[in-house]
Amino acid sequence: MNDSQTIRAAAIQISPVLFSRDGTTEKVLQAIAKAAKAGVQLIVFPETFIPYYPYFSFVQPPVLMGQEHMRLYEEAVTVPGPVVDAVSRAARSYAMVVVLGVNERDHGSLYNTQLIFDADGTLLLKRRKITPTYHERMVWGQGDGSGLRVVETAVGKLGALACWEHYNPLARFALMAQHEQIHCAQFPGSLVGQIFADQIEVTIRHHALEAGCFVVNATGWLSPEQVGQITTDEKLQRVLSGGCNTAIIGPEGNHLCPPITEGEGMAIADLNFSLITKRKRMMDCVGHYSRPELLQLQVNLEAQTVMAESPDSNFLMAEIPLDPSLQPTP
Structure with a gap:
């Protein structure tokens, strides 16, 4: 990516079609x-947008949310699968980099997953929220840690984190x-109220300043009717409001x-990459402003699995000689 190049990005604030993977995908x-009609080259959607964020888990006790x-299992996304194929085709058709949050189903487990599609439709990264x-x-x-990677895309080097992963400074530093x-x-x-929107503001602007990068942030939104679909309790409905702050931040921390x-x-903005160098000239946290002889990050970027093949699957037990005193008497 040329440092003087400019690309157009969009952050989408949008409501899901509750309880419908196909509806939300559409x-x-x-x-x-x-977005393509507006010349957008990078589009970012909210957290676990397909099929929808599990708001029920915030307002229902575990014993009642089965x-x-x-x-949610029934409507979740498989990777690979039809949803991935449809978004891949759209990315390729419009030559657009797409960052999409999904509830991913992997056999008997669900994951908060972020998918990054390149402008040719290639799925470059599937990362799961670490905590x-x-x-x-x-x-x-x-x-x-396999998801803590920056990928090279048609619009530059992209990294992604979901929600309170931004409060893990080592994940951000990676x-x-x-x-x-x-x-x-x-x-x-649509969660917790204005205080959540304020926290998002602080979080994304601070990361832009510290990293010397652009931040494209997308949050979801629920209509009052959708809140009523999730819970009929008026006291609980109040906590399913506010908390929206869809924004694009420059490397100097400005909107x-x-x-x-x-x-x-x-939200649409043009990102001029020369602003990255302008910011990092003053303070580059992983360059001239770092002190690696004092402070370093160690990170395991390997994918983890519950079963690994032994390096020597045909190994034989070693023969250990018995103590002569324990040998049977002839």
């Missing part, structure tokens, strides 16, 4: 087509150390377009 495809958890937060631990399994140019952040939205804090919409 909204993704429509948003990609609409039915909704099972419904689900609080109520999410009843829904999703844990990811591993991406910074790989010189990400655009950081793609995803949050659920590059007006943020979206309510309703559906598309």
Whole structure:
């Protein structure tokens, strides 16, 4: 990527079609087509947008959420699978890099997964949230370090984290150390209220400043009718509001377009890569401002598995001579 090049990015604030993988996927495809008409080259969708974020787990006790958890299993995305194929075709058709959050089903487990598609439709990265937060631990399994990677795309070097992974400074530093140019952040939205929106603001602007990169952040949104579908308890409905802050931040920590804090919409901005060098000239946390002889990060980037083949699957037990005193008497 030429440091003087400019690309156009979009962060999408959008509501899912609750309880429908196919319906929400169709909204993704429509948003990609609409963004293409605006000249967008990179589009970022909210956290676990397909089929929908598991809001039920925030308002229901574990003993009561079995039915909704099972419904999420039924509507979850498999990788590879039809949803991946459809988004891949759209990315290729519009020559657009797509960052999409999904609930991924891998046999008997669900994961909070981020997918990065290149402009030719190639799935470059499938990463799983390394530590689900609080109520999410009843829904999703844990990811591993194989997803803490920056990938080279048609629009530059991309890294991605979901929600409170941004409060893990070592996870963020792992991406910074790989010189990400655009950081793609995803949050659920319509959760906890204004304080959550304020926290998102602080989080994404700080990462842009510290990493010297662009941050494209997408949050979801629920309509009042959808909140009523999730819970009829008016007290609980109040916690399924606010918390939306879809924004694009420059390397100097400034908004590059007006943020979206309510309703559906598309935040669009042009990213001029010369601003990265301008920021890092002053402070490069993984370059001239680092002190590797004092502070270093060690990270395991290997994918983990529950079963690994022995290096020598045909090994023989070693013959250990017995103590002569224990030999039977002839």
